[in-house]
Amino acid sequence: MWLLLVILAVPLIEIGLFVQIGGWIGMWATIGWVILSAMLGMIVLRGVASGGPVAISRDMHEFRDPLSPLAHRVMVVLGGGLLILPGFLTDAIGLLLLLPPVRQIIITLIGRRLQKAGGTTVHTTIIEGEWHEVEPPDQPGRERPPSEWTRH
Template sequence: MPILLFISVFTLLDFVVLFSVGSHIGLLTTLLLVLLTGFVGLHLIRREGVSALARARARLQAGELPSSELFTGAALIFGGALLMAPGFLSDALGLACLLPSARRLLLGGLSWLGLKATVASQASAYHPHSRPDRPEQSASHDAGEPTTIEGEFISRDDPRHRR
C-alpha cells in the first residue's frame, strides 16, 4: 500500500510541475523539452545497455555472476520507462537511473539498506562458482575441471531389483 501511495503522489507532483513549467515557458517549449529528454534517454539507454550487456557476457564467460550488470540492466529499464512518461520529475529520475555515477550512488544506497547482499546471496545459490562454501568446491578442486559424482546405477529391467 505505501508504494501505491508513493506512486500516486509522485505522479500528481510530476503533473503539477509539468503544468507549472508549461504555463511559464509555453506549451510548445514544454512539449519540445519532454520530447528532447525522451530522445536523450533513448540514446543513453542504447549506449549504456550495450556496454552493460558486453560486461555481463564477459563476466559470465569468466564464470562469475554479473550481479552489478543485472542491477544496471534493471536501472536502465526503469529509467527508460520513466523517460517515456511525460513530466519533468520522472525525466529527472529516469536520467539519474541512466547515468553511471548516479547508478553507483543508488547501488550504494541499496547496499546500505542491505538489499544488494540479499539479492547477491539468492542469485549465487544458482551459480556454483560464486559460493566457496558449497561442498563441491573444495580447496583441491580446480574450477576448470568438471565435478565427478560417484553413484550406483540400478536398471529397472534387472530381475534382482523387481518388487
C-alpha cells in the first residue's frame, strides 16, 4: 500500500517542484539542471560499470567481506539512476546517495532492520561419536534368493 502511495506521490511532488523552482530560476536554468544532472548520472553509472567487477573480484580474492562494498555500489547505482530521472526530488536523493556517510547510515539502518526481521536462529545439535563400517558376513555357497519378480 505504501509503495503505491510513493509511486503516486513522487510525480506530483516533482511537478510541484518544477513549477516552484522553475519559477524562481527560470525555464532555461531548469532545463540546464535536468540535462546536467542526467549527464552526471550517466558518468556515475559508467564509473561503477567500469570499476565494479574488478573491485568485487579483488575483495573476494583477498577474502574480504564483499557485502559492504557491494551494498555501497548498489547505492551508488541507485543514486546515478535517480540523477538520470528528471526532477529535483530525485536529483536531491540521488546526490545524497553519492555521499559515503549517507550510504553508510542507510546500510546500517537496513542491516538493523534485517536483523530484527530475520531474528530466527537455527539451533543444531551435534552428537559426537566414533564409527566403523561393518562388512556383511560372507557365507560361501549361499547366494541371494531369486527375486519375486523373476519367478519362472
